[in-house]
Every structure is written in C-alpha cells, then in structure tokens.
Amino acid sequence: MDTLENMKNAINYIEDNLEAEIDYVKVAQIALCSQYHFQRMFAFLIGVPLSEYIRRRRLTLAAFDLQNSNEKIINLALKYGYNSPDSFSRAFMAMHEVTPSKAREKGISLKAYPRVTFSLSIKGVVEMNxxxxxxxxxxxxxxxxxxxxxxxxxxxxxxxxxxxxxxxxxxxxxxxxxxxxxxxxxxxxxxxxxxxxxxxxxxxxxxxxxxxxxxxxxxxxxxxxxxxxxxxxxxxxxxxxxxxxxxxxxxxxxxxxxxxxxxxxxxxxxxxxxxxxxxx
Known part of the structure; x- marks a missing residue:
C-alpha cells in the first residue's frame, strides 16, 4: 500500500472520529509511519498542523449543526471535544467571528474548512541532489x-x-x-x-x-x-x-x-x- 493510500486511510479515521477522541498514535499507525513523521508531513503538505486541522473541522461541523438542528449548545460543546460551553464559545468565536447562538440566525456568514483530500500529481522531472x-x-x-x-x-x-x-x-x-x-x-x-x-x-x-x-x-x-x-x-x-x-x-x-x-x-x-x- 503506497503513501497516498496510507494518508487517505489516516484522514478517513480522523473524519470518522471528529465526534470522538482522536488517537494520534493510531493515526500514525494507520499511515504506517511514526507519529512525529506523520505530524511533520501533514503540517507541510496541508499547511496547518494536524491538531489545528482537527479543530477547524470540528468547528465547521458544529456550525452546520447549529444551523440545521435545535441541539443545545452545551451538547454540541461536548460532542466536539470541549469541556464547557464557554471554551466552545471562545473557540467558535475565534474561527467564525460570531457566537454559537448568533450562528443560528438566518443570513449569518460562517466559515467552512472542507475535508482534506489527497490526489496523485505527476512530479519528479526536476532532479533533487x-x-x-x-x-x-x-x-x-x-x-x-x-x-x-x-x-x-x-x-x-x-x-x-x-x-x-x-x-x-x-x-x-x-x-x-x-x-x-x-x-x-x-x-x-x-x-x-x-x-x-x-x-x-x-x-x-x-x-x-x-x-x-x-x-x-x-x-x-x-x-x-x-x-x-x-x-x-x-x-x-x-x-x-x-x-x-x-x-x-x-x-x-x-x-x-x-x-x-x-x-x-x-x-x-x-x-x-x-x-x-x-x-x-
């Protein structure tokens, strides 16, 4: 199994567990590399560290839930890994620039970070010494x-x-x-x-x-x-x-x-x- 497929499998695990605890050791095991290598590789390829990607994806899904359900904010906080509504609200505000309660109003502009994907590109024509x-x-x-x-x-x-x-x-x-x-x-x-x-x-x-x-x-x-x-x-x-x-x-x-x-x-x-x- 090649590196591209390993990375895809690791991302599948992350995306399947955004509402649960994500084990970084398991992520690396799925990618068939060390935890340090995976996190360094991920940060360079994607442009943000793994933990920041997970934070952004969870707050993206939280925004969808706020706009499309009547679930209580405290329940959404726990669902996406926050210990209290206050910590969830601070993180939500930092990314979306509105409070979770305000996000439920119609016409409010929110930010979405889509799931990362990996695809094959043909490179390697230029030598590396x-x-x-x-x-x-x-x-x-x-x-x-x-x-x-x-x-x-x-x-x-x-x-x-x-x-x-x-x-x-x-x-x-x-x-x-x-x-x-x-x-x-x-x-x-x-x-x-x-x-x-x-x-x-x-x-x-x-x-x-x-x-x-x-x-x-x-x-x-x-x-x-x-x-x-x-x-x-x-x-x-x-x-x-x-x-x-x-x-x-x-x-x-x-x-x-x-x-x-x-x-x-x-x-x-x-x-x-x-x-x-x-x-x-």
Whole structure:
C-alpha cells in the first residue's frame, strides 16, 4: 500500500472520529509511519498542523449543526471535544467571528474548512541532489525565538533575520564556519523554536542560546539559487516528492538550514537543508 493510500486511510479515521477522541498514535499507525513523521508531513503538505486541522473541522461541523438542528449548545460543546460551553464559545468565536447562538440566525456568514483530500500529481522531472550522511553530535549557538506553525511561520522567521542586529549576526558567524537556521521541532502547542546560529565547539557567550544536537543520520539536500525562493521550493519537494518514495521517515530531532558565504540573491548561491531521518 503506497503513501497516498496510507494518508487517505489516516484522514478517513480522523473524519470518522471528529465526534470522538482522536488517537494520534493510531493515526500514525494507520499511515504506517511514526507519529512525529506523520505530524511533520501533514503540517507541510496541508499547511496547518494536524491538531489545528482537527479543530477547524470540528468547528465547521458544529456550525452546520447549529444551523440545521435545535441541539443545545452545551451538547454540541461536548460532542466536539470541549469541556464547557464557554471554551466552545471562545473557540467558535475565534474561527467564525460570531457566537454559537448568533450562528443560528438566518443570513449569518460562517466559515467552512472542507475535508482534506489527497490526489496523485505527476512530479519528479526536476532532479533533487541529496546525500545521506551520518554526523556526530554537534552544538549550535545563537539567538532564538518561538513562533507559531499556524500563523505565518516563514514570514516570522524572515522578520527575525531582518531585525536581528548585524553586530549579533557577525558575532554568531564568528563562532563557526558560516550560519545555520535551526528548527527545534514542533511543540504540543504548535510552536517551534527557531535559531539563527553557528555550529561551533567554542564556549557559548552568556548573551546567546545553545542547542545540543545528537548523533544522527541526515538527508542533506543541496540547493543552488537565490534565497528564500530556492530553499522554499526544496522544502516543499522534500515532503511532497522525496519522503513518499525514499524509504526514510523524519526522525524526531531538529532540522537545519545551512547557508554559505556569498550573495543570497545570486542565481548560483549555495545552501542546504538537513533533515534527520531513520529507515522505515
């Protein structure tokens, strides 16, 4: 059974259990991969984390129920996984911008997030240059900020780079051979710590943060082209084209973007994406 069919089966389980508790471990088992790999893959392919997709789908169905039934709001709150009418109302307001009771009125505009579907597209004509490499543990030192995976992660990181003082960038770069961007991983609240850092064996200055990365196997993707366009394209292709056919899945560890010295806007600028992987 291929990756596409596995993802469809996982979505079927999620959709069949929107009115019940959804077991993330079982979702991953149905998709025949680790829980971490499924959630990372889902977030990249769909554009929102799995938990946010489930929240939006439940509130979409709740809106349908409000408009098409006389079911009490407290019952709908419990039906879609909320412990109280207040918590349900806050979530409903955040998505639909009206209260649940107001949603019952005729002519009220509501939002609907349809069920996600997966379909086959013919890709792979353009080559991807990568290598599998075992690396010993290493340390990155730099500055970090925590960002949401839901609200413009790429834009937030771009803003972090532009607003970090050049003096700080130079200090970090001087600790090692060039700069890296590091995603620490996804936390339960759909956030990630992002580091502008250097790989170094030097002591960490008190003003900077340190992250230890263990010995891992990495899939390292070579990129040639201007930033950020060239790197963004490869990020998308890693999850939509490479992982489904590679025989690897994402290890639960940070991801690294490596930047060479040079003109970032140049057509021959070199960079890399390092993804920690394990054999399926």
């Amino acid at each position: 990568y290598r599998i490499e075992q690396k010993n543990s290493f340390t990155v030192v730099g500055v970090k900020q925590r960002f949401s995976h839901i609200n413009g992660l790429g834009e937030s990181i771009g803003k972090m780079w532009s607003e970090t003082p050049q003096e700080t960038i130079s200090q970090i770069a001087g600790l090692g051979n060039g700069l890296v961007g590091v995603y620490s991983g996804m936390y339960e609240d759909n956030t990630t710590d992002y580091y502008i850092a250097a790989i170094t064996e030097s002591d960490s200055p008190e003003t900077l943060c340190k992250l230890e990365i263990p010995s891992l196997t990495w899939a390292i993707f070579e990129i040639i082209g201007p930033m950020p366009t060239a790197m963004a394209e490869i990020w998308g292709r890693i999850f939509s084209e490479w992982f489904p056919t590679s025989g690897y899945e994402h290890a639960e560890a940070p991801e690294v973007e490596w930047y060479s010295n040079g003109d970032l806007s140049s057509s021959d600028y070199k960079s890399e994406i390092w993804i920690p992987v394990i054999k399926k």
